[in-house]
Amino acid sequence: MTRQPLRLAILEAVSVLEEAGVPSPRVDAELLAAHLLGIERTRLGLVPLVDPAMVDAYRAMIAQRAKRIPLQYITGSxxxxxxxxxxxxxxxxxxxxxxxxxxxxxxxxxxxxxxxxxxxxxxxxxxxxxxxxxxxxxxxxxxxxxxxxxxxxxxxxxxxxxxxxxxxxxxxxxxxxxxxxxxxxxxxxxxxxxxxxxxxxxxxxxxxxxxxxxxxxxxxxxxxxxxxxxxxxxxxxxxxxxxxxxxxxxxxxxxxxxxxxxxxxxxxxxxxxxxxxxxxxxxxxxxxxxxxxxxxxxxxxxxxxx
Missing domain, CATH: 3.40.50.150 (Vaccinia Virus protein VP39)
Structure with missing residues (x-):
């Protein structure tokens, strides 16, 4: 299956969170991506492409955050x-x-x-x-x-x-x-x-x-x-x-x-x-x-x- 650009997935997530009224959409989108990948937020730029399964899991997390579920509840810590x-x-x-x-x-x-x-x-x-x-x-x-x-x-x-x-x-x-x-x-x-x-x-x-x-x-x-x-x-x-x-x-x-x-x-x-x-x-x-x-x-x- 074709890998997808992480940058585009994050941009899509930011748009979803903005529409939902989340106060810090970009920060939250990047933190959730970093959590899912198991890396520091500052290292997201070192991951250009991700598997479709990761994108699906990421979109599910973003959907939760768009419902205004606390970020910490989603990451668990x-x-x-x-x-x-x-x-x-x-x-x-x-x-x-x-x-x-x-x-x-x-x-x-x-x-x-x-x-x-x-x-x-x-x-x-x-x-x-x-x-x-x-x-x-x-x-x-x-x-x-x-x-x-x-x-x-x-x-x-x-x-x-x-x-x-x-x-x-x-x-x-x-x-x-x-x-x-x-x-x-x-x-x-x-x-x-x-x-x-x-x-x-x-x-x-x-x-x-x-x-x-x-x-x-x-x-x-x-x-x-x-x-x-x-x-x-x-x-x-x-x-x-x-x-x-x-x-x-x-x-x-x-x-x-x-x-x-x-x-x-x-x-x-x-x-x-x-x-x-x-x-x-x-x-x-x-x-x-x-x-x-x-x-x-x-x-x-x-x-x-x-």
Whole structure:
């Protein structure tokens, strides 16, 4: 059978995706072609001709994307830090913006070399943040919490795969991050908390890839986007050791409110808002400081500034 030019197949795919209203038709068309061929996107130019069977498989993938099925659901994975995470129906697809929260966490952990750090990832979803931290810091003891059974199953699958590849296993917990009785054994022991919780205000207009595929419970945080974050702050206060730090991702409409939730608590200091690459408010960090009573008792001041 006659081989066909890959370039023409990609041009056809771009046209199909443009017609379907996909936001980045050329990028997605090239990423799907690269995924199917098992090569880097930058190497597509080195593949001038492809078999008809590959073109048929490619068109089937493009048809899925044209239905606004998330690209990551079609490829079956997405990246976080230096690892790949499997995703699919029933679990939230990690966004590139969360890489900034990961970078902050790893930079903070650089200052913790005197003991194996204890890390807690709240609303872990696919396990992306927790597993990326465990990969980068094999000495860390990483706990991850997820409420939804389907998401937890994805996290467990990813954790098992990463452990089989040689990464330090993480400790998965099913639970509600707003529950005051959750993980009482970790009170005062955690060096750093990271979280990408449900934070989108109800009623926000979202693209089909998000509203029709990401789990509702992983997206929305009540009318103001803070229904999970507000009660979570109290739990973070009891989990963090003095000197420990927290980073919480949030909707770009409520950065100041999230910062205030931490600032109004006496146990938090150095509250700082961080923007994403587009300059929009994206996550807030804070440090656990001693209260007057804790200071009089001689509470430890370990950790680094945030």
């Amino acid at each position: 997405t990246g976080m830090g230096e690892i790949d995470i499997e995703v699919g129906p029933g679990v939230f697809v990690p966004r590139p913006e969360t890489e900034l929260l990961l970078a902050w966490a790893l930079a903070y952990l650089e200052g913790l070399q005197e003991h194996p750090p204890v890390v807690l990832d709240l609303c872990t979803g696919s396990g992306a943040l927790a597993l990326a931290v465990a990969h980068a810091r094999p000495d860390a003891v990483v706990h991850a919490v997820e409420l939804e059974p389907h998401a937890l199953a994805w996290a467990r699958r990813n954790a098992e795969r990463c452990a089989a590849a040689g990464d330090t296993p993480i400790l998965l917990h099913q639970g509600d991050v707003t529950d005051r009785n959750l993980l009482t054994s970790l009170e005062g022991r955690v060096d750093i908390v990271v979280s990408n919780p449900p934070y989108i205000p109800e009623g926000t207009d979202l693209p089909p890839e998000v509203i029709e595929h990401d789990p509702h419970s992983a997206l929305f945080g009540g009318p103001d986007g803070l229904s999970v974050i507000k009660p979570m702050v109290s739990n973070i206060a009891r989990w963090l050791r003095i000197g420990g730090a927290v980073g919480v991702e949030h909707d770009d409409t409520n950065g100041a409110q999230v910062a205030e939730l931490f600032a109004q608590r006496r146990v938090f200091g150095d509250v700082t808002e961080h923007p994403d690459l587009a300059g929009r408010p994206r996550f807030v960090v804070a440090r656990r400081v001693p209260t007057d009573v804790e200071a009089r008792r001689g509470g430890s001041q370990g950790g680094t500034g945030v």
